[in-house]
Amino acid sequence: MTLQQLRLLRAISRAGLNISAASGALNTSQPNVSRQIKALEAEIGIELLMRKKNRIVGFTTGGRAVLQQAERILRQIETIGDIAQDARGGGEGRLIVATSHLHARYTLLDPFARLREKHPKVELLLIQADIKDLPRLVQDGEADLGISTGDAQATRSSAEVATLKGEVIKRSAIMLRQHPLAAKKSLSLADLTHYPFIGYNPRSVGGRMIADAAQKAGIDLRPIVQAEDSDVIRAYVEHGLGVGIVPTVCIAGKTRLHAIDATHLFAATTVDVSLRRDLYLRSYITDFIQMASPKWSASAIKRALTAPAAKARKS
Amino acid sequence: MTLQQLRLLRAISRAGLNISAASGALNTSQPNVSRQIKALEAEIGIELLMRKKNRIVGFTTGGRAVLQQAERILRQIETIGDIAQDARGGGEGRLIVATSHLHARYTLLDPFARLREKHPKVELLLIQADIKDLPRLVQDGEADLGISTGDAQATRSSAEVATLKGEVIKRSAIMLRQHPLAAKKSLSLADLTHYPFIGYNPRSVGGRMIADAAQKAGIDLRPIVQAEDSDVIRAYVEHGLGVGIVPTVCIAGKTRLHAIDATHLFAATTVDVSLRRDLYLRSYITDFIQMASPKWSASAIKRALTAPAAKARKS
DNA sequence: CAACGTTACGCTCTTCGTAAAGATG
């Protein structure tokens, strides 16, 4: 059994069961792929691929299990490279962060700049992605960190991926300065119902949070605009079309708008960092996490990754 | 980077940094070991071994990290063999269970027989070991399962090893039939203080449990014999030397003795099964666990291994 | 017949063992 065989198996899976395409991805010849897989099958004594008339139509049950194992193994092989790069010093490295609009545009702007300053040789890569794709990106190792908005209770930690809950996200109601509500010191949910409401798509975490709060209070707070990101909400509010609720961080320095803190009106949401448990925690990674979420020190992160069951409450 | 290089690195570690000895363990020549390690070092760009004047004196920091990674990888390579054996059907396999005296002698006797009946081709191997060695045996993969007595609160789950808490272990006070206490229907801790007490070594889980209960009740219940196993306790009781507390399972069919249930007098202890989270759960493994601890079905085990953080209580 | 997988053949580079040299306590 060789690593190359495992790589080829993975490549076949990624190429959609097309051996020819897989061969290209690994810079080898197509017959070689066929041969190596056969060799692997012979060695371990089971068929990995289901073949129908010289076509590959799928993985066998065992094949799928071996593939899964191969992916784990290859990831760990790759982390040996990380370990080495880390041990060499020199401060080189690479960090791929997948995140949603809000954090890409606001939350992470400063951590990004600070990381670049502290670790100038680290290649920083930000992937803005749909929030529903984040778990997969992290799980598959396409991103090192996933940063998203999470609600308080649901920790989506799994055996492979851990989620660190960070700072609570402050929210503000925003409106034009001349808006009637702008005169109020503090706000209630009921206040909002008297004006057109600009909010998030209710399927998003932020939108669901607002819908939940409204439902619990028994009031009707459906947005007339269901935005995907806060910039859209702000634009509509700036055009005088209503009142909006956005993370406070989005409106710093926006002098045309009046903002009233509204964090207390809703269930808390947090800046969550998710990462593979087997990720090798180079110093710049823990640095970045702490910059994005100060309460997570390097040692706290390590503890969270290596002692998952420690979260069980003691009565 | 080849698997062989990782195997050699591990062998060097296991051989106590002796390359010559390591070469023997992998049936290869000693120069080859030296060469392969050098090749690996060259490829990843760091030194793995600290050399002083042509002697290997230790691992570098990076080397230790790579070694750890190598051990993980090689274990996972080996589980590919398990997957294949499982997929081949045929019912062949191997199960190494490490456990303490009590479970070896009593608890597991029946599960063992039943597993042998259900999976006759599975090679069963029981290692009776000191309880303090069990975690290491499981951690290092020298045993597939570790079965031990655990107290109720402490779950020794870690990132690599999970512990499944099983049935509560029933305890009985035992004495000769003609003993004064034998007349009583039920027992209190205080009753025990009037007679010589035969018990476990207070450093064992069972002994500590009894000592804790005595201390909490403010009574003196130090054993005149500190046994390591229940058979010794029973022998002393049978010779009329005092009263003992043993797991009820130990005295089934012992007609010379009178037993009174005493489970309620002490903090509950359980039959705990510990296993590596990355253990490939072949059907006979989950069968065995369930035979030893009926509440753990195959799916419950899988859940416990793959969703460790699910133990976090919801408020 | 176009696309894909398998078989056949021959080359090359890697890997290994033996032998010898170097280093150290």
Place this chain on the structure above:
DNA sequence: CATCTTTACGAAGAGCGTAACGTTG
């Protein structure tokens, strides 16, 4: 000088690419 590691050299073998063949939609 006994033990352990490194270097040198030559042989065996694994892995690969090209080319040809087989199969199917």
